Amino acid sequence: MTRPLIEVENLHVRFGSGEGAVHAVRGVSFSVNRGETLALVGESGSGKSVTALSLPRLLPPGVASWPEGIIRLEGQELLNAASPESALSERQMRSIRAERIAMIFQEPMTSLNPLHTIERQIAETLMVHQGLSRRACHDRVRELLDLVGLERLKDRLGALPHELSGGQRQRVMIAMAIANEPDLLIADEPTTALDVTVQAQILALLEDLRSRFNMALLFISHDLGLVRRMADRVAVMKDGLIVEQAPTRVLFSSPSHPYTRQLLDSAPRGEPPVAQPGAPVVLSGDGIRVSFPLRKDILGRVTEEVRAVDGVSLSVRAGETLGIVGESGSGKTTLGLALLRLVRSKGPVVFLGDRIDGLGRRAMRDRRKGLQIVFQDPFGSLSPRRTIEQIVGEGLSVHGLARSKDEARALVTRVLSEVGLGEDVLTRFPHEFSGGQRQRISIARALVLRPSVIVLDEPTSALDVTIQAQIVDLLRDIQKRYTLAYVFISHDLRVVRALASRILVMKDGRAVEHGDTASIFEAPKEPYTRALLAAAFNGTDFRAAASPPSED
Structure with missing residues (x-):
């Protein structure tokens, strides 16, 4: 041999x-x-x-x-x-x-x-x-x-x-x-x-x-x-x-x-939550456009630009998850940031019945507690110099939601418990935790303000399959408990299948397909959507592979 x-x-x-x-x-x-x-x-x-x-x-x-x-x-x-x-x-x-x-x-x-x-x-x-x-x-x-x-x-x-x-x-x-x-x-x-x-x-x-x-x-x-x-x-x-x-x-x-x-057996399981009949639309965008300048003339006028988001419309109801999928550079994250008013955009954005696209920084500040985000990298988005209590409780201080330090600590402790973490983590720092634990801390930081909408930007991409399943279960549990609306941005279509009831497929800044999750997985209309699904399931029959596993 x-x-x-x-x-x-x-x-x-x-x-x-x-x-x-x-x-x-x-x-x-x-x-x-x-x-x-x-x-x-x-x-x-x-x-x-x-x-x-x-x-x-x-x-x-x-x-x-x-x-x-x-x-x-x-x-x-x-x-x-x-x-x-x-x-x-x-x-x-x-x-x-x-x-x-x-x-x-x-x-x-x-x-x-x-x-x-x-x-x-x-x-x-x-x-x-x-x-x-x-x-x-x-x-x-x-x-x-x-x-x-x-x-x-x-x-x-x-x-x-x-x-x-x-x-x-x-x-x-x-x-x-x-x-x-x-x-x-x-x-x-x-x-x-x-x-x-x-x-x-x-x-x-x-x-x-x-x-x-x-x-x-x-x-x-x-x-x-x-x-x-x-x-x-x-x-x-x-x-x-x-x-x-x-x-x-x-x-x-x-x-x-x-x-x-x-x-x-660790793949995310179960059916995604579906909004109740008559559930109100909490966040919507109509013809959202975001451009970034590539070149300017000597007078500072833009002569060439890239259209990162090009006329995308969407809405999400209370208790519902809208999944946004597409390749890198398709505009998924930029669209999420535009909905949160974290990048400049054109087109109406309506939150809880009020247009927020024209609001200034001070006017937006009061609405920030209702619009939260969980980022892709749970380590890079947590300050390494602050304790978990300080990180999770920062929003309470900014928005004046706690009358005293004791009340703030009680609120932080309660939300940490809701994401499966004990009181012993309060004085520790982010580097002392695993990736899954850091992501739970990031979710707690968003949840402590009791928002109406959370944008989840690739929250499971760098996590092990067993931790992914735990985070998906946690997000579904929190959503049911508080009737939250999620905008879930991901390239992992298996996770999207388990969490989102509707999907928006993006390519080159545009929405190429939009519909309920089951329909898109079973009968995608666009060639690009079919290519995404085929790549996600390694060329196998994605209709069978994408079917949610039974709970038995």
């Missing part, structure tokens, strides 16, 4: 020391062959990324001791805790990284240098590891961009990361990773926060590159639908352990471990 490309035996990783030490990876063993894809799946904190970072020895500061276990690359020991002298030195590991083991990180915006051009960042690895000349690097960068499907960027090599879309940035990361044609490519959540059509393109690209270069692919994801499509074998991790390992088809058809079965 041929030897596996990468072998991991009894890997242990600990962070910290003493009683507070965290045993992040506990006796993990697996192997990956050339041309094979192994998926590591599990919830946040299960040890997936720490395991992956151990292979090229890129563990962050805080590792209590030299990781224990053995890691071999085609028989060559990269790590051997029992015999450190037999493992490669740090200097030798530098040639292994990028040349033989490369990594695509989860968030390209934070992984790419914001001050360096795309050409410089891709060329850097070619200069360091291959010693290519500047001219040869330039030519190779153009080849790589063509290889990853960025032909149009070949004439924009001086572009900076912030000038690219999320999908383009991820492709640049892939170009950097494959520049030296590595033997093992580690993809750590490579499609998180990308819309479904771009996800499908990135996955197809990874499959093509794996086949073309006969690479081994270690694919890390919490999206089981993607794993089912991509992986030859799956290793399920929980609390630092691999609890089950099997070929993909076997694991999905007959999982043996209870935790695996729990993961597979």
Whole structure:
């Protein structure tokens, strides 16, 4: 038998020391062959990324001791805790990284240098590891961009990361990773926060590159639908352990471990709430338009602009959820911000029977407590320097809704309890919580003001499937309790199916389809809607795949 490309035996990783030490990876063993894809799946904190970072020895500061276990690359020991002298030195590991083991990180915006051009960042690895000349690097960068499907960027090599879309940035990361044609490519959540059509393109690209270069692919994801499509074998991790390992088809058809079965059953369930007959319209927009200037003349007059939202009309009733879906750049978030009067727009916006589109800042302030938002990134939207009590209670202070500190604390404690958090969190800070807990805090911050409408902007996109289901259940429970109206913006159509009773599909700033959720999923009228659904369900029959699971 041929030897596996990468072998991991009894890997242990600990962070910290003493009683507070965290045993992040506990006796993990697996192997990956050339041309094979192994998926590591599990919830946040299960040890997936720490395991992956151990292979090229890129563990962050805080590792209590030299990781224990053995890691071999085609028989060559990269790590051997029992015999450190037999493992490669740090200097030798530098040639292994990028040349033989490369990594695509989860968030390209934070992984790419914001001050360096795309050409410089891709060329850097070619200069360091291959010693290519500047001219040869330039030519190779153009080849790589063509290889990853960025032909149009070949004439924009001086572009900076912030000038690219999320999908383009991820492709640049892939170009950097494959520049030296590595033997093992580690993809750590490579499609998180990308819309479904771009996800499908990135996955197809990874499959093509794996086949073309006969690479081994270690694919890390919490999206089981993607794993089912991509992986030859799956290793399920929980609390630092691999609890089950099997070929993909076997694991999905007959999982043996209870935790695996729990993961597979974690898709959001149930039917979305429907507004009661005669429920009042709480928020509406008619022909909403939002434009951003691209170019101005010497007198400051706009000569060129982009129409981010182009004549979209919608309404949402009390107790109802309107889902807004579409690709990145379709105008979903901009439309939500326009409804909240957080960006300038044209067209009537009516909240509780009154037009608010012409109101000034002071007049809008009184209405802000009725119009709240939960952002996509629960960490970036929470101040790291404030306690949870201060974060959730800030709106009470701004709107004068509490007569004393004791009353404010009581209101904050009550709303935290409603989202499943105890009084013990009041004095803690955002970094002390998981992603799901931080999102609950964000929901509490919006809910404490007892709003009529909450705009939910991708609130589950970066969460594990089990946490997604919990957040969806929480949102439905809160909606029923207070007859809230939600505007739910998402690219995850499975979550939209479970939460929204009506859907607005957007493309290039326009509404291309609008109707009740069941009708759109069962018989979409527009080709673009059908393409979205097909991408979301990996080319399977989306009518069957999108049917809500029974509660049994």
